[in-house]
Amino acid sequence: xxxxxxxxxxxxxxxxxxxxxxxxxxxxxxxxxxxxxxxxxxxxxxxxxxxxxxxxxxxxxxxxxxxxxxxxxxxxxxxxxxxxxxxxxxxxxxxxxxxxxxxxxxxxxxxxxxxxxxxxxxxxxxxxxxxxxxxxxxxxxxxxxxxxxxxxxxxxxxxxxxxxxxxxxxxxxxxxxxxxxxxxxxxxxxxxxxxxxxxxxxxxxxxxxxxxxxxxxxxxxxxxxxxxxxxxxxxxxxxxxxxxxxxxxxxxxxxxxxxxxxxxxxxxxxxxxxxxxxxxxxxxxxxxxxxxxxxxxxxxxxxxxxxxxxxxxxxxxxxxxxxxxxxxxxxxxxxxxxxxxxxxxxxxxxxxxxxxxxxxxxxxxxxxxxxxxxxxxxxxxxxxxxxxxxxxxxxxxxxxxx
Amino acid sequence: xxxxxxxxxxxxxxxxxxxxxxxxxxxxxxxxxxxxxxxxxxxxxxxxxxxxxxxxxxxxxxxxxxxxxxxxxxxxxxxxxxxxxxxxxxxxxxxxxxxxxxxxxxxxxxxxxxxxxxxxxxxxxxxxxxxxxxxxxxxxxxxxxxxxxxxxxxxxxxxxxxxxxxxxxxxxxxxxxxxxxxxxxxxxxxxxxxxxxxxxxxxxxxxxxxxxxxxxxxxxxxxxxxxxxxxxxxxxxxxxxxxxxxxxxxxxxxxxxxxxxxxxxxxxxxxxxxxxxxxxxxxxxxxxxxxxxxxxxxxxxxxxxxxxxxxxxxxxxxxxxxxxxxxxxxxxxxxxxxxxxxxxxxxxxxxxxxxxxxxxxxxxxxxxxxxxxxxxxxxxxxxxxxxxxxxxxxxxxxxxxx
Numbered sequence: 155x156x157x158x159x160x161x162x163x164x165x166x167x168x169x170x171x172x173x174x175x176x177x178x179x180x181x182x183x184x185x186x187x188x189x190x191x192x193x194x195x196x197x198x199x200x201x202x203x204x205x206x207x208x209x210x211x212x213x214x215x216x217x218x219x220x221x222x223x224x225x226x227x228x229x230x231x232x233x234x235x236x237x238x239x240x241x242x243x244x245x246x247x248x249x250x251x252x253x254x255x256x257x258x259x260x261x262x263x264x265x266x267x268x269x270x271x272x273x274x275x276x277x278x279x280x281x282x283x284x285x286x287x288x289x290x291x292x293x294x295x296x297x298x299x300x301x302x303x304x305x306x307x308x309x310x311x312x313x314x315x316x317x318x319x320x321x322x323x324x325x326x327x328x329x330x331x332x333x334x335x336x337x338x339x340x341x342x343x344x345x346x347x348x349x350x351x352x353x354x355x356x357x358x359x360x361x362x363x364x365x366x367x368x369x370x371x372x373x374x375x376x377x378x379x380x381x382x383x384x385x386x387x388x389x390x391x392x393x394x395x396x397x398x399x400x401x402x403x404x405x406x407x408x409x410x411x412x413x414x415x416x417x418x419x420x421x422x423x424x425x426x427x428x429x430x431x432x433x434x435x436x437x438x439x440x441x442x443x444x445x446x447x448x449x450x451x452x453x454x455x456x457x458x459x460x461x462x463x464x465x466x467x468x469x470x471x472x473x474x475x476x477x478x479x480x481x482x483x484x485x486x487x488x489x490x491x492x493x494x495x496x497x498x499x500x501x502x503x504x505x506x507x508x509x510x511x512x513x514x515x516x517x518x519x520x521x522x523x524x525x526x527x528x529x530x531x532x533x534x535x536x537x538x539x540x541x542x543x544x545x546x547x548x549x550x551x552x553x554x555x556x
Numbered sequence: 557x558x559x560x561x562x563x564x565x566x567x568x569x570x571x572x573x574x575x576x577x578x579x580x581x582x583x584x585x586x587x588x589x590x591x592x593x594x595x596x597x598x599x600x601x602x603x604x605x606x607x608x609x610x611x612x613x614x615x616x617x618x619x620x621x622x623x624x625x626x627x628x629x630x631x632x633x634x635x636x637x638x639x640x641x642x643x644x645x646x647x648x649x650x651x652x653x654x655x656x657x658x659x660x661x662x663x664x665x666x667x668x669x670x671x672x673x674x675x676x677x678x679x680x681x682x683x684x685x686x687x688x689x690x691x692x693x694x695x696x697x698x699x700x701x702x703x704x705x706x707x708x709x710x711x712x713x714x715x716x717x718x719x720x721x722x723x724x725x726x727x728x729x730x731x732x733x734x735x736x737x738x739x740x741x742x743x744x745x746x747x748x749x750x751x752x753x754x755x756x757x758x759x760x761x762x763x764x765x766x767x768x769x770x771x772x773x774x775x776x777x778x779x780x781x782x783x784x785x786x787x788x789x790x791x792x793x794x795x796x797x798x799x800x801x802x803x804x805x806x807x808x809x810x811x812x813x814x815x816x817x818x819x820x821x822x823x824x825x826x827x828x829x830x831x832x833x834x835x836x837x838x839x840x841x842x843x844x845x846x847x848x849x850x851x852x853x854x855x856x857x858x859x860x861x862x863x864x865x866x867x868x869x870x871x872x873x874x875x876x877x878x879x880x881x882x883x884x885x886x887x888x889x890x891x892x893x894x895x896x897x898x899x900x901x902x903x904x905x906x907x908x909x910x911x912x913x914x915x916x917x918x919x920x921x922x923x924x925x926x927x928x929x930x931x932x933x934x935x936x937x938x939x940x941x942x943x944x945x946x947x948x949x950x951x952x953x954x955x956x957x958x
Contacts, residue, residue, distance in 0.1 A: 263706045268789060281788075289787050294730050295721055299789040300702040300796070304665045304877045305754060314755045316872035319697055319826065328696050330826050352707060352798070353716045353953065379872065385691050386683075387670060387701040388790020391872040394702070396754070424721065424732050469954075470718035470781065470793040475706045551755065552871075 158234045160247065162192030167539025170231050171532045174402035174541070175212055175367065179254040185210040190402055190541075191234055193250045200246035201233060202226070212259040212403065216347035216366050217476045223347065223366060227407055255401040257308040258369070259345055262477035264306055264397065265467060266341070266373060267298040269458040271417075273486035276498045281381070293421060296458040296466045298480070301373075302394035306479065309400050309543040313374055315520065316395040317552030320378035332550030333376035335503070336518040339484040340441050340451050340494035340526045343371040344460045345403050346478035353471040358429045361461035362406055364474055368435070370400035370526050370543040371481045377497055377517070399479070400543040404530075408538055412436045412530035416459045423462065426469050433461035435530065437540070439485055441494065442525040446510055451485040451494040453528070520549040560636045562649065564594030569941025572633050573934045576804035576942070577614055577769065581656040587612040592804055592943075593636055595652045602648035603635060604628070614661040614805065618749035618768050619878045625749065625768060629809055657803040659710040660771070661747055664879035666708055666799065667869060668743070668775060669700040671860040673819075675888035678900045683783070695823060698860040698868045700882070703775075704796035708881065711802050711945040715776055717922065718797040719954030722780035734952030735778035737905065738920040741886040742843050742853050742896035742928045745773040746862045747805050748880035755873040760831045763863035764808055766876055770837070772802035772928050772945040773883045779899055779919070801881070802945040806932075810940055814838045814932035818861045825864065828871050835863035837932065839942070841887055843896065844927040848912055853887040853896040855930070922951040 158170045168174075168190050178195045179185045187207040188195040198207035204226075206214045215226075233239045268274055271288070274297070278287035291297060315336055321328035347366030350356050356364055373393060380392025415432040422428075437453035458466075463480060486493040493499050496517055500506055506514035518524070527542040560572045570576075570592050580597045581587045589609040590597040600609035606628075608616045617628075635641045670676055673690070676699070680689035693699060717738055723730035749768030752758050758766055775795060782794025817834040824830075839855035860868075865882060886896040895901050898919055902908055908916035920926070929944040 263704055291721075291723075291730075291784055291787065294723075295785060297785070297789055297792075299792050300704055302665055302702055302874060303705065304880070305874050307754070314873050317757075318872050319693075321693075321696075327823070328693075328826075330828065352709070355719075355954075376872070382693055383697060383699065384788065384790075385693065386786065386790070387699055388786075388788070390699075390701050391868070391874070394869075394874045395872040421729070424730075426732065466793070467796075470720050470778070470797040471716050472704060472707050472793070472796045478706070552757075 172538040174404040176258045176401045177256040194247040197246040261303040261306045262475035264301040264303040265480040268483040271457045273484040296463045299388045306397045313545045314548045315550035318379040335377035337375045337496045339373035341371040341481040343369045343481040350474040352473040356468040358461035358465045367403040367405040372398040402541045411533045433459040439528045452487045574940040576806040578803045579658040596649040599648040663705040663708045664877040666703040666705040667882040670885040673859045675886040698865045701790045708799045715947045716950045717952035720781040723784045737779035739777045739898045741775035743773040743883040745771045745883040752876040754875040758870040760863035760867045769805040769807040774800040804943045813935045835861040841930045854889045
């Protein structure tokens with residue numbers, strides 16, 4: 155790890171090899187763009203004298219494109235490693251505990267994929283027990299769908315238990331009320347910086363021209379609402395009440411040491427999905443429920459890479475916009491304790507988790523707090539931190555079924 | 557019909573009872589908000605001296621809320637009916653043929669419903685011939701899903717035939733190439749003006765507080781791509797390449813005479829979907845293919861009303877934003893020649909349409925132009941016009957399957 159004159163704990167993952175971007179508000183000031191270094195946030199408008207950072211969203215900077223992203227990152231590293239800049243830069247550093255953190259970017263479109271073979275197979279086994287767990291299209295294309303951009307919220311936003319219709323298989327007719335199967339989905343999100351023109355597909359090799367960075371996503375899911383509504387047009391209200399994202403967006407440039415090949419893909423992907431260089435990522439996720447680790451999903455095992463997802467999303471000519479967010483879908487591994495949703499960890503509620511204090515837990519209870527964090531290998535053999543996306547469940551406000 | 561001093565042809569549907577909003581550019585000027593009167597566009601920033609209209613999108617005006625929408629409409633009617641204003645207002649009128657028309661609003665989220673019983677039943681019969689045409693949830697809730705907001709385009713935008721994966725039922729494995737089943741969906745769209753807070757459902761009675769007006773939508777669909785990709789998460793690339801909207805947004809206030817009850821709903825809708833006043837709409841659509849009318853879908857027969865769709869979309873606490881667009885899904889009637897998609901009109905290509913000149917047509921050919929228009933009853937017994945949403949198919953640019 156390069157050394158910085160800012161006090162950092164190497165193991166914490168926020169040294170100069172990381173430098174993730176977010177939107178923060180120093181006391182009494184409007185939100186603006188900063189990068190995290192150790193337990194401080196560097197005010198970029200102050201430190202670089204560039205007004206593109208004096209905004210409440212990363213989007214204007216994202217629009218400047220890859221060459222500028224690189225220049226800015228190099229300049230920040232220089233300011234934070236060269237002791238000669240200390241006197242000038244130090245006043246632009248704000249202790250993390252004294253700032254507010256906000257939504258880091260304005261979401262244009264939100265797409266959610268389904269790229270973990272384990273997750274897709276597990277859900278297939280639960281929901282369609284009489285058929286093959288994977289549907290016939292799954293290994294030919296990264297299955298995905300559009301979610302609600304307007305309800306993507308920053309980490310820390312309380313999550314109200316949604317109300318809606320649900321009908322269990324044995325029931326005669328649907329009932330209305332608060333979801334009784336409120337779940338999480340531990341996911342990784344990709345933030346588009348540079349848009350593309352309508353009619354112009356983006357091949358896998360152009361991934362890093364368009365995608366700026368990576369964040370963590372919790373795609374809250376009401377399984378009972380989802381199970382009743384989702385045929386034939388897919389998930390809707392079971393997902394659209396809230397999707398939480400982490401406050402920090404780790405730039406792709408910080409992830410060079412995390413790049414790995416995807417698992418072997420069979421059948422061979424079509425040409426438009428073929429990668430010339432690997433864009434799998436060796437991120438290690440961790441899911442905490444009320445402070446207790448309940449899962450450690452490994453991102454490296456995801457079947458489809460983010461470059462393949464991007465190529466698929468645009469192969470029909472769909473354009474990209476600055477601020478588009480696409481997420482991987484639930485990250486689930488093969489081993490015990492590596493699944494990224496409660497429906498998998500408790501096998502649809504039939505095998506409760508035992509929380510400390512002897513509390514059994516199937517789906518989320520009111521008051522539960524979920525925190526998803528991740529780290530990735532750094533170039534010097536250390537780790538890079540993603541921080542965490544957290545949320546606490548609030549009781550539903552609808553009337554129970556009448 | 558009230559009389560205006562502007563020359564209008566009563567039968568054309570653009571008198572002072574209509575006054576739809578759009579974004580236009582007078583020669584050499586930047587796009588701004590106007591209302592259509594006869595074959596003219598009234599420049600609202602000029603006529604009303606309000607800078608909220610000197611913008612390239614309706615959104616800032618939409619944000620001002622229902623009371624202001626009403627005031628502005630009343631003032632425009634006064635200016636256009638009272639001869640004493642003529643001298644001052646006339647310079648703000650631009651002949652329609654001399655202005656450009658643009659995307660009328662910036663789309664926040666786009667949701668597409670599936671609210672025609674005929675359409676859902678027809679597609680069920682074609683895609684799932686061995687089961688009941690309607691899935692069990694269909695009469696309990698308005699089925700819908702999120703579409704891609706970034707590829708909603710204004711009327712007149714050329715539509716490139718999308719490429720993608722498809723696999724016909726008899727084929728061993730999927731192939732890649734231009735869609736061979738490019739289709740239309742004739743729909744009606746609802747434009748949200750006033751947003752809502754996260755966690756706060758919008759009941760049917762508040763429909764007119766939030767929805768500003770109505771436009772026409774052509775939800776272009778690649779049926780072969782859609783059929784292969786859509787399980788289990790719904791339509792994605794088969795729809796996301798383009799969705800066209802009409803240049804004019806007809807305010808709800810202009811549609812008082814068009815309001816009708818929905819058809820009888822059985823089973824009775826749940827409380828949260830129950831309307832206190834009817835919001836069905838007696839719009840008459842017309843679909844032209846290369847200038848020839850191929851269908852006249854009646855909107856009055858739609859099973860779910862737009863107020864019910866809005867209530868459903870928010871019952872889980874999902875918030876609304878200014879610029880949200882939700883569409884009805886394909887409008888199809890029972891009678892011959894009233895279906896709103898080619899897949900229904902040609903029964904999945906097995907019963908070609910005969911175009912004039914003896915040309916058979918199943919799905920869209922390159923160069924085809926589709927135009928969807930609509931009218932609604934006006935208060936004096938005449939009709940209100942919606943104008944049209946049009947698009948011409950361009951050849952695909954992908955390489956054929958290798």
